[in-house]
Amino acid sequence: MDPMIEVRNLVKRFGAFTAVNDVSFAVRSGEVLGFLGPNGAGKSTTMKMITGFLTPSAGSVKVSGHDVEASPIAAKQAIGYLAEGAPAYPDMTPVEFLIFVARVRGYSGNELMQKVDAAIDRANLRSVAHKNIDTLSKGFKRRVGIAQAILHDPPVLIMDEPTDGLDPNQKHEMRLLISEMAKNKAIIVSTHILEEVNALCTRAIIIAQGKLLFDGTPADLEQRSAYHNAVTLTVSGGASTDTIADALRKVTNVARVEVSAGADGRMHVVAFPESGASVIGDISQLVRAQKWELDEISVETGRLDEVFRAITSGTSESGREVLT
């Protein structure tokens, strides 16, 4: 099966500044791609090129087999797009707005009303359907944008920070909605919420300063973490943390041990394994043999925020100066 979204060597320059620098990736139907990167990384700019709003400086985008520059209408028909900030006409009500979008998308009569109705239901907009959009709260505005994007049940869905501004319940609903739709769509979601990547995405890419730095599954991402398979012992009393730390250092495949105090006054001893190794077996044997009194022993899968920082570090602040 051909990918639904194919981005090839995409470049966008604004004057002398390169916002997107040679980015390539592909998304197949059934995939949810998490698009990560620090502020100003070029996420929104890339999405604007995929949806045909911005013309690339170089490279190409194919959506559903159509080249976005050569046949923009066909490509746009296949796309549902929630732009950053969920723009919508402030003087319209959600119903009027959705009817407008449905008309432009070529629906009429009964079918049009059905599509509008279904979109209102899916985005939970019933209660504000007849209020002016400029009087809606941020979260409801976002949901109007989402309703507009999914109205025509597009095979390709591109959402720029869809959960930004939603309350925790709505965030959960939104994630459910996306997972539900994921079966027969190719979806790209940008987000700053790293847990969302685990909860939602089958794949993640990270860009910073316009460059693609990572492309893989959320599990791959976690494996990059120093905390991947790290074992944390939480100690409240009894054995001294120094003894424990010394003992742990001698376990095979333990690369390094860190001792830190938690916010609650308890001590944490973390054993980091050599990359790729697992140390939990040996450590739990040791704990039993030494009869240490522990509050808790846990294995981490990895800390995404730490990986994110490591991958994008040093790029967020000095970005512009370095490139221009």
Place this chain on the structure above:
Amino acid sequence: MNNIMAIARRELANYFATPVAYVFIVIFLALTGVFTFYLGGFYERGQADLQPFFLYHPWLYLFLIPALSMRLWSEERKAGTIELLMTLPISTWQAVLGKFLAAWAFTTIALFLTFPIWITVNYLGDPDNPVILAGYLGSLLMAGAFLAVGAAISSLTRNQVIAFVITVVLCFGFILSGFPLVLDFFRGWLPHGVVMSIAYLSFWTHFDSITKGVIDLRDVIFFGSFIACWLFANVILVEMKKAD
């Protein structure tokens, strides 16, 4: 075609969703009244025609039409909705045409509401109605020309006030360029052909003959191609400026 109509409908409904439509219509009607009956000496002339009514339309349009056109694209750019609009499956020219048609339809409505003046003149005397019809047609064409300029200028900036001012200045130029006084000024130092082109580009030259009841195909073609040129410019400007 459906896309164009969908955009035109939304745009037209938008005029009525805000006070813009009512303010515009009331001021338009009040000013036509003032110009026709007071400044134009409608009664004093003792003639059953609408010459004084049409005579002031260029000046009325000069300030009112830019107020209608200024928001067409500036507002979209400012609110960011242009990103929504331009990622829907429509081409830029369809959006440009839809917006222009909505604004034009709105001026048609405003112009139509001046029919009491037409009734009055028919009640008072026995006017030449085909001449009046020609006047209306000419007025509508000229309104279209003002609007086309205004729509294109509106895509240049996110600021509606700037769009308004630039449009007024440009349109003022397109009216003045037909005045003998102005043309005499140019005649002093420009070749004859250039002066004739300047006069040709004036709304005044083409509107004047139409209001006298002469529908010359050349005047209609002038306004038609003038509108087409500015809409074409509008398409290019939207493409260039949409993402700025």
